[in-house]
Amino acid sequence: MAVAVVVVIFTVRQDRLNVLLIERAAEPCKGEWALPGGLLLPGETLDAAARRKLEDETGVSDVFLEQLYTFDRLGEGKAEVVVSYFALVDIGRTRLRSESEWRPAWHPVHPTPPTAFENDRVIAYAEERLRNKLEYTNVVYSLLPERFTLTRMQQTYEAILGERLDKRNFRRRVVGLGIVRPTGRFEKQGAHRPAMLYEFTSRKPMIL
Amino acid sequence: MAVAVVVVIFTVRQDRLNVLLIERAAEPCKGEWALPGGLLLPGETLDAAARRKLEDETGVSDVFLEQLYTFDRLGEGKAEVVVSYFALVDIGRTRLRSESEWRPAWHPVHPTPPTAFENDRVIAYAEERLRNKLEYTNVVYSLLPERFTLTRMQQTYEAILGERLDKRNFRRRVVGLGIVRPTGRFEKQGAHRPAMLYEFTSRKPMIL
DNA sequence: CCAAAAGTGTTGCCGGTACACCCATGG
DNA sequence: CCATGGGTGTACCGGCAACACTTTTGG
Numbered sequence: 197m198a199v200a201v202v203v204v205i206f207t208v209r210q211d212r213l214n215v216l217l218i219e220r221a222a223e224p225c226k227g228e229w230a231l232p233g234g235l236l237l238p239g240e241t242l243d244a245a246a247r248r249k250l251e252d253e254t255g256v257s258d259v260f261l262e263q264l265y266t267f268d269r270l271g272e273g274k275a276e277v278v279v280s281y282f283a284l285v286d287i288g289r290t291r292l293r294s295e296s297e298w299r300p301a302w303h304p305v306h307p308t309p310p311t312a313f314e315n316d317r318v319i320a321y322a323e324e325r326l327r328n329k330l331e332y333t334n335v336v337y338s339l340l341p342e343r344f345t346l347t348r349m350q351q352t353y354e355a356i357l358g359e360r361l362d363k364r365n366f367r368r369r370v371v372g373l374g375i376v377r378p379t380g381r382f383e384k385q386g387a388h389r390p391a392m393l394y395e396f397t398s399r400k401p402m403i404l
Numbered sequence: 405m406a407v408a409v410v411v412v413i414f415t416v417r418q419d420r421l422n423v424l425l426i427e428r429a430a431e432p433c434k435g436e437w438a439l440p441g442g443l444l445l446p447g448e449t450l451d452a453a454a455r456r457k458l459e460d461e462t463g464v465s466d467v468f469l470e471q472l473y474t475f476d477r478l479g480e481g482k483a484e485v486v487v488s489y490f491a492l493v494d495i496g497r498t499r500l501r502s503e504s505e506w507r508p509a510w511h512p513v514h515p516t517p518p519t520a521f522e523n524d525r526v527i528a529y530a531e532e533r534l535r536n537k538l539e540y541t542n543v544v545y546s547l548l549p550e551r552f553t554l555t556r557m558q559q560t561y562e563a564i565l566g567e568r569l570d571k572r573n574f575r576r577r578v579v580g581l582g583i584v585r586p587t588g589r590f591e592k593q594g595a596h597r598p599a600m601l602y603e604f605t606s607r608k609p610m611i612l
Numbered sequence: 613c614c615a616a617a618a619g620t621g622t623t624g625c626c627g628g629t630a631c632a633c634c635c636a637t638g639g
Numbered sequence: 640c641c642a643t644g645g646g647t648g649t650a651c652c653g654g655c656a657a658c659a660c661t662t663t664t665g666g
Contacts (some may be wrong), residue, residue, distance in 0.1 A: 199407060199485050242476045242485070266474045266487050268450045277407050277450070277485065279474050347645075364647070365629065388644050389636040555618075572620070573656065596617045597663040618663075629652085635645080 200275030201245040202233030202315070204264065204282040204322035205254060206289065206305075208339055208355045213305045214287075215319055216253060218298040224273065225312035231319070232300065235275065246281040253300050253346035254290040259283055260401055262337035264322055271313030278313075282322040306358075330356055334375050334402045343379055345394040346370070373404055408483030410441030410523070411455040412472065412490040412530035413462060414513075415498065416547055418561045421513045422495075423527055424461060426506040432481070433520035436492075439527070440508065443483065454489040461508045462498040467491055468546035468609055472530055479521030490530040514566075538564055542583050542610045548553035551587055551601040554578070581612055 205216040217229040232253045236245050242263070251257050264280040283367050292300045303309050305323055308316050329335050330353060339352055350366050377397050382390040407569050413424040425437040440461045450471070459465050472488040500508045511517050516524050537543050538561060547560055550588055558574050577583050582605050590598040 236484075242474065263474065266450065266471065275445075277487070279485070346647090362630075363645090364631090367646085369628090385637085385644075387638045387642080389638095389646085391645060412658045553618090570656075570658085571618090572658090575619085577655090593617075593664085595615080598618085599618060614666090616664090619640085621647105621658105625654105625655085626651085627652105627654090630650090634647090637643090637645100639641090 198275045199236045199272065200233055200244060200278045201236055201249060202231040202278055202280050202318060203246050203249045204231060204280065204319055205250060205285060206282065206322070206326060207285050207287040207302065209287050209302055209351045211355050213323070213355050215301050215305050216300055217309070217311065218253070220299045220312060221297045228312040229309055230312040231315045239273070250283050254285055254292065254319055256285050256289050259285050260335050264325060267318065267388065273313050278321070280318050282325065284335060286339055286341050289339050327357060328341065332404055334398065337396040337399050343381065343395050345383060345391040346394055347391065349376070349394070351394055369376040375404070405575045407442055408441055408481065409450060409457065409467060410439040410486055410488050410526060411454050411457045412439060412488065412527055412532070413458060413493060414490065415493050415495040415510065416560045417495050417510055419559055419563050421531070421563050422510040423513050424463070424508055425511050425517070425519065428506045428520060436520040437511070437517055438520040440522045450487055454543045458491050462493055464493050464497050467493050468543050472533060475526065483520050488526050488530070490533065492543060494547055494549050496549050510573065535565060540612055542604065542606065542612065545604040545607050551589065551603050553574045553591060553599040554602055555599065557584070557599045557602070583612070
C-alpha cells in the first residue's frame with residue numbers, strides 16, 4: 197500500500213495562471229506530462245516530502261504550501277493513495293532545472309495539457325481552491341516579489357480569477373484591509389509615469 | 405507503509421455537539437477512547453472505507469460524509485498515514501452497537517475526553533471545518549430528521565457555533581435563502597403552542 | 613391565570629459594486 | 640503633442656445585525 201505525494205505548483209506568467217509539469221522519464225507513462233511527485237520516503241513526513249519536491253523542481257522554499265486532498269486510484273500508478281499539495285511561487289525566484297532528465301516546464305492551466313495519472317483532476321481541484329483562497333486570505337503574497345505595483349498585483353488576481361476587476365475597488369480593498377502597504381518608493385516604467393511600489397504587511401498566510 | 409482511515413462522526417444531542425468514540429479492544433492503547441477507523445482494505449476506495457466504518461458504527465448511510473485531512477505519524481499507531489473523514493448524523497436514526505466489544509458511545513466535544521493517537525487533534529480540526537461549513541452550506545440537513553421545527557434547527561446551529569443566535573434573523577435567513585421550506589404540518593408541543601414543521605428543499609450538500 | 617415557547621417587522625450600518633476623468637512621462 | 644498607463648471619489652444597493660411584543664397552549 198504505497199503512498200505518493202504530488203505538488204501542484206502554480207505561478208502567474210504573462211498574465212496567465214501556469215502550472216509546473218515534468219516529462220516522465222520512467223515507465224509507466226514515459227514521455228507524458230505529469231505533476232512533480234513521488235513516493236514518500238521511509239520516516240519522511242508528508243509536509244516534508246512536499247517541500248522536498250517543491251524545492252527540487254523550483255529551488256524555492258518558504259512559500260505558500262498547503263495540503264489539498266488525498267486521492268486514490270489515480271490512473272494506474274504504483275501508489276494506491278496520492279496526497280496532493282499545492283504551492284504558489286513567484287516566477288522571478290524560480291530556477292527550473294530545465295536541463296535535467298525530466299524537463300520541468302511551465303504550462304498554462306487553460307487549457308490544461310493532457311497529463312498522465314489523471315493529474316488534470318488534481319490540477320482542476322487545486323485551481324478551485326486557489327480561487328477560493330484568493331478571496332478570503334492573503335496567499336497572493338507568495339506569487340509576487342518583495343515589492344510590486346498594485347497594477348501587477350491586480351493582474352495576478354485577474355489571471356487567477358479569469359475576470360477583470362475594477363481598479364479603484366481593488367485598490368481600496370487591498371490597502372483598506374491591510375493586506376499591503378505603500379513603501380514610499382517608486383518604480384520607473386518605460387514610457388510612463390512612475391508607479392508606487394507596495395509590500396505585504398505580512399508574508400505569512402492569514403485569513404482576512 | 406500502511407494507510408488507515410478514521411471518521412469523525414458528529415451529532416447534536418441535548419443541545420451539545422457530540423462525537424462518536426469507541427473503546428479500543430486491542431493493543432496498542434487498549435481501553436482508551438479513539439475514533440472509529442482502521443486500515444484500508446486491499447482494493448478498497450478511501451471513500452468506501454469511510455462509509456463502511458460509518459455504517460458499522462451507526463447503522464446509517466446516505467448522510468453527509470467528506471474527506472477532511474491526511475495526517476502522518478498520529479501517535480504510535482501502525483499506520484504511517486491516516487486519512488480522516490467527517491460525517492454528520494441525526495441521532496434519531498443511529499443505532500449504536502453498544503453491546504459490541506468496542507462499546508461505541510457519544511461524547512461531548514467540549515470538553516473532548518482524552519483520546520489515543522492524538523485523535524483530539526483530528527476532532528478539533530473537524531469541528532473547525534464543521535463551523536465553517538455551517539455558514540456557507542446546507543450541511544445541517546444531515547443532523548436533523550425529515551421534518552423539524554425551526555427552533556430545533558436553530559438549537560442545532562447554536563450547539564455547533566457555541567453562541568446564541570437571533571431568532572428572527574435566523575428564520576429570515578434559512579427560509580429566505582431557500583435552505584428549508586414549511587410543510588404546512590404542525591407538531592404539538594407539550595405545554596405550548598404547536599409549531600410549524602419544516603423540511604429541507606434539498607438533502608444533498610449545496611453551497612449557498 | 614400563569615409559565616413557556618411560537619411567531620412576526622423595522623431600522624441603521626457597512627461593505628461591495630458601478631462608474632469617468634485628469635496627470636505625468638517618454639518618445 | 641500624443642499615446643500610454645497611473646492614480647483618484649462618489650452614489651446606490653443589498654445583506655446583516657440589533658431590537659420587543661403578542662399569541663397560544665397546557666397545567
